[in-house]
Amino acid sequence: MNRELYRYNFDPKVPIRDVEESLLLAVIAAESLHGRSLVRLDASFRFDTQKRSCVVDAATDVGRAIARIFTGFLTREFGEEAFNVERVESEKK
Numbered sequence: 001m002n003r004e005l006y007r008y009n010f011d012p013k014v015p016i017r018d019v020e021e022s023l024l025l026a027v028i029a030a031e032s033l034h035g036r037s038l039v040r041l042d043a044s045f046r047f048d049t050q051k052r053s054c055v056v057d058a059a060t061d062v063g064r065a066i067a068r069i070f071t072g073f074l075t076r077e078f079g080e081e082a083f084n085v086e087r088v089e090s091e092k093k
Helices: 016-034 036-042 061-078
Strands: 002-010 045-048 053-057 083-091
Touching: 002 061, 016 036, 016 045, 016 061, 036 061, 053 061, 061 083
Parallel strands: none
Antiparallel strands: 002 053, 002 083, 045 053
């Protein structure tokens, strides 16, 4: 079974702590849409400060909402050139 992931990589000029805070705000926004319990059950993401990257699992409605909101926040706060995002598929074990 495949799962859909979004991988974000950030420009060195972007403050990585601000990016992490944007991700947490996206999770809070997803709670407003889907409820705290469903976000707790369905949200899956990994933030790597050292690699300046983030992966959001978009296999669920919650994950897709987090990815959309996060992308919107990043674009608005840092601009489209500050990061890149790609959709990747991963084998689910």
